Amino acid sequence: MELLATILVDGLIYAGWLFIVSVGLTLVFGVMNILNMAHGSLYAIGAYTAASVVGAYLAWTGDAFPFGSYAAMIVASILVALVLGPVLERGLLRYFYGRDEVTIVLVTYGVFLVLEDVMKLIWGVDPYFVSEPYALLGNVEAGPLNYVGYDFAVIAAAIVVGLGVWLVLNRTRTGKVVLAVIHDREMSQALGVDIQRIYLWAFMAGVALAALGGALTAPMLSVTPGLGVNVIIVAFAVVIIGGLGSIEGAAIGALLVGVSRAASVHLLPEAELFIIYLVMAIVLFFRPEGLFVRDRARKI
Numbered sequence: 001m002e003l004l005a006t007i008l009v010d011g012l013i014y015a016g017w018l019f020i021v022s023v024g025l026t027l028v029f030g031v032m033n034i035l036n037m038a039h040g041s042l043y044a045i046g047a048y049t050a051a052s053v054v055g056a057y058l059a060w061t062g063d064a065f066p067f068g069s070y071a072a073m074i075v076a077s078i079l080v081a082l083v084l085g086p087v088l089e090r091g092l093l094r095y096f097y098g099r100d101e102v103t104i105v106l107v108t109y110g111v112f113l114v115l116e117d118v119m120k121l122i123w124g125v126d127p128y129f130v131s132e133p134y135a136l137l138g139n140v141e142a143g144p145l146n147y148v149g150y151d152f153a154v155i156a157a158a159i160v161v162g163l164g165v166w167l168v169l170n171r172t173r174t175g176k177v178v179l180a181v182i183h184d185r186e187m188s189q190a191l192g193v194d195i196q197r198i199y200l201w202a203f204m205a206g207v208a209l210a211a212l213g214g215a216l217t218a219p220m221l222s223v224t225p226g227l228g229v230n231v232i233i234v235a236f237a238v239v240i241i242g243g244l245g246s247i248e249g250a251a252i253g254a255l256l257v258g259v260s261r262a263a264s265v266h267l268l269p270e271a272e273l274f275i276i277y278l279v280m281a282i283v284l285f286f287r288p289e290g291l292f293v294r295d296r297a298r299k300i
Helices: 002-032 039-061 068-091 101-123 149-171 173-183 185-190 195-220 227-242 247-267 269-286
Strands: 139-142 145-148
Touching (some): 002 039, 002 195, 039 195, 149 173, 173 195, 227 247
């Protein structure tokens, strides 16, 4: 029972972090029909920016209000979205709308390579450390298990993000317009919806979520070049398992991947990466389009 509890808790912690990263990827695909290969680099830039902003905040305030570092992490992710969102969407991606999907993938992969070098130019190749926020919440004991409180804060952040995205899409006028664009962008445009504005806001939201995932990761490890490479691979697995463009699918996919990975780490460590693709293969064998298939309008 102790091992089972450890696997479930570890899986939830990993799934919470992974959901925050993956939901931005699936949101961009759902609205814009773009499989964004640069998502991993945006995640890494969020981590670097958070490390820099939190470090500057702590140097400025000292020990006066250390919990403000959490707000600094959120501000860092918003800054990344405000700067890179319009630059990439308005400056590059809009010229490729309607092109073949492979072309979009190649363009975003090119952006990924460029951003990887930009990060090295700005932050260099030395690791960045910002461990102070990780220790602020202390430890949590659950019977024989002992965890850092920050890990559970990541789970709480994932729940808040998931509920926030769902409420915006389903309980606000703007969200309903976005859903209309997702289901039938041609009809939405014919009815007067500003598709270009929806694309811009959706892409900025995706960038913000990727950067937030990176910001939450920064206190947990050293931020180094290549941080986003493995992330994008696992995030793709999550959105493929859940179904491209499905927010609910991203949540279920993150849970499946998180618990499966945790079980592998504790029971068969050498198969840690393999188990993710095994889960994806099993799901796709029975559900080729993922667990949650997006509704599509039929044209008659």
